Amino acid sequence: MSDQKKKILEMLAQNKISADEAYRLLSAMDKDEGKSDNTGRDNAVHEDPAPRGPEDKSKRKYLRVTITPDPNWQPGDDDQELDPHDDRDHHHGHGDGSSHRGCPDKVNVRIPMSLIRAGIKMKSLVPPEAKDKINNAFRERGLSFDFDSIKNEDIEGLIDALGDMEIDIEGRHGENIKVHVE
Amino acid sequence: MRMPPMLMHVKIKNKDHNFGLWLPLFLFILIAFIILLALSPLILICLLLMWPSGWGRWLVQAFKAGVDSLWALKGLSVDIQNRDGVVRVTVI
Numbered sequence: 001m002s003d004q005k006k007k008i009l010e011m012l013a014q015n016k017i018s019a020d021e022a023y024r025l026l027s028a029m030d031k032d033e034g035k036s037d038n039t040g041r042d043n044a045v046h047e048d049p050a051p052r053g054p055e056d057k058s059k060r061k062y063l064r065v066t067i068t069p070d071p072n073w074q075p076g077d078d079d080q081e082l083d084p085h086d087d088r089d090h091h092h093g094h095g096d097g098s099s100h101r102g103c104p105d106k107v108n109v110r111i112p113m114s115l116i117r118a119g120i121k122m123k124s125l126v127p128p129e130a131k132d133k134i135n136n137a138f139r140e141r142g143l144s145f146d147f148d149s150i151k152n153e154d155i156e157g158l159i160d161a162l163g164d165m166e167i168d169i170e171g172r173h174g175e176n177i178k179v180h181v182e
Numbered sequence: 183m184r185m186p187p188m189l190m191h192v193k194i195k196n197k198d199h200n201f202g203l204w205l206p207l208f209l210f211i212l213i214a215f216i217i218l219l220a221l222s223p224l225i226l227i228c229l230l231l232m233w234p235s236g237w238g239r240w241l242v243q244a245f246k247a248g249v250d251s252l253w254a255l256k257g258l259s260v261d262i263q264n265r266d267g268v269v270r271v272t273v274i
Contacts, residue, residue: 062257105264114184114254121250124243128236 004029020153023160063116063162064182067107070174113159113181120155123147186211187256189274196267207273211252 005026012022126134131147138145167179190205218225232238258273 105262107263108259108261110257110259112254112257114256115251115258118247118250118254122247125240125247127240 002029018153020156061113062182063111063113064178064180065107065109065111066176066178067105067171068176068178069106070176072174113162116162117155117159120150120158121152123150184253185256186253187273191270191272191274193268193270195269199267 008017008022008025008029011017012019017025126147134147135145163181165179165181167177169177171177186208188206188208190207191202192205193202194200229238229241232241255273258271260269260271262269
């Protein structure tokens with residue numbers, strides 16, 4: 001471990017810097033070390049890439065949510081039958097059976113991580129009176145939670161942790177639901 | 183400095199409608215900026231009057247949050263296809 005990294009960890013232990021600042025300093029040092037190692041190297045393709053490190057998390061820019069229906073899906077016995085008196089039913093003539101209620105939609109949403117950060121930081125818009133009500137509501141339900149305790153460093157930690165999140169669900173009709181960060 | 187979103191593409195296709203729209207967000211941002219500049223003396227007076235009560239600071243934070251959210255929209259993409267049609271929104 002280099003002397004500089006040791007100093008950063010000592011400063012963190014002495015609470016001179018926050019965990020977020022220490023992480024950024026260490027990431028910056030790792031980047032610089034990576035650049036100095038790359039000078040003079042051939043442009044060979046690496047067949048076995050190194051495991052993803054903290055730097056890769058910062059490069060992940062989007063949260064992707066996809067719902068892909070099963071192409072072989074057919075209205076089966078487990079689906080509700082069409083009710084001729086139900087106004088919600090559509091009587092369009094789709095040949096693939098998609099007029100049946102319950103046919104899964106195809107969804108592909110890409111959300112920039114910066115938008116998630118901006119959304120979380122909007123907590124500052126909550127008026128002080130509303131914050132008190134929120135805290136009281138939490139306390140009534142037995143949760144000692146302070147709305148003001150959410151700090152920007154915590155948000156960055158949460159966003160970084162999202163980089164490891166991967167949700168893969170198979171729905172009732174065979175549709176595939178995926179949530180991941182790319 | 184991060185670039186703001188330039189264009190928004192909205193495409194709606196269903197039984198009754200089928201259209202695509204390119205919205206020049208950069209133009210809307212420019213117009214909003216000009217209006218803000220023109221109204222800046224009024225806004226400053228409002229801020230000074232509301233600052234002691236705490237609402238002035240709230241207004242500044244709200245404005246900053248709004249601008250951050252608008253800037254962060256770049257790259258947003260929503261694509262929904264169902265039996266009724268297709269809805270696509272892309273911010274470039």
